[in-house]
Amino acid sequence: MQTAFIDTPTGIIEIKGSKNGLASIYFCDAENVKVSKEIPDELKAAVTQLQEYFEGKRKEFTLKLLPEGTxxxxxxxxxxxxxxxxxxxxxxxxxxxxxxxxxxxxxxxxxxxxxxxxxxxxxxxxxxxxxxxxxxxxxxxxxxxxxxxxxxxxxxxx
CATH class of the missing domain: 1.10.10.10 (Winged helix-like DNA-binding domain superfamily/Winged helix DNA-binding domain)
Structure with missing residues (x-):
């Protein structure tokens, strides 16, 4: 499982996933969280699509999702x-x-x-x-x- 932290207009977001898909996206309120300097290959599409969303250029996401739950x-x-x-x-x-x-x-x-x-x-x-x-x-x-x-x-x- 790979992790990346990106800065957005709503604050820092933590993204976790693997080659199999995206597992989580959470808002980070901790003050000691640092934005990732390098984005793992497995998360680049998610980061790009989120950036496009925040720039107003994307309304739908095309990512494989793997949320865990009941x-x-x-x-x-x-x-x-x-x-x-x-x-x-x-x-x-x-x-x-x-x-x-x-x-x-x-x-x-x-x-x-x-x-x-x-x-x-x-x-x-x-x-x-x-x-x-x-x-x-x-x-x-x-x-x-x-x-x-x-x-x-x-x-x-x-």
Missing amino acids: DFQKKVWRQLETIPFGKTTTYQQMANQLGDPKVIRAAASANGKNPISIIIPCHRVIGSDGSLTGYAGGLHRKKWLLEHESPSMQQSLF
Whole structure:
């Protein structure tokens, strides 16, 4: 497993993966984290695509993803990948699309455990009232990402 740290408008991001695919992307808040001087070959495509995303040149990612989680978590993460760039959905809508409105809390929990930030767009899930509910990377980053994707603020799927 290779690791790289890149600087972005939302702070330093840690990227982990191998020749088999991308395992994680996390925001780093530790002050002693240094940006990688050299990017491992296995991570160059991910770094390039993330840079293009932050520059406003990319709306979709074409990377092989290998997130680790339970079957239910992976089902939720696959559902997240269907939310289009510049759109949002709610936790309730996610639960409904998963086939059971009662799984809203489990879907929200799986959303919060997403190991591949930005590329699996968990930031596109908001509260039913339009509020920016929890985000593992911090609400300030969620707000930034949503505004980056749709400067006139979000058009919702609902």
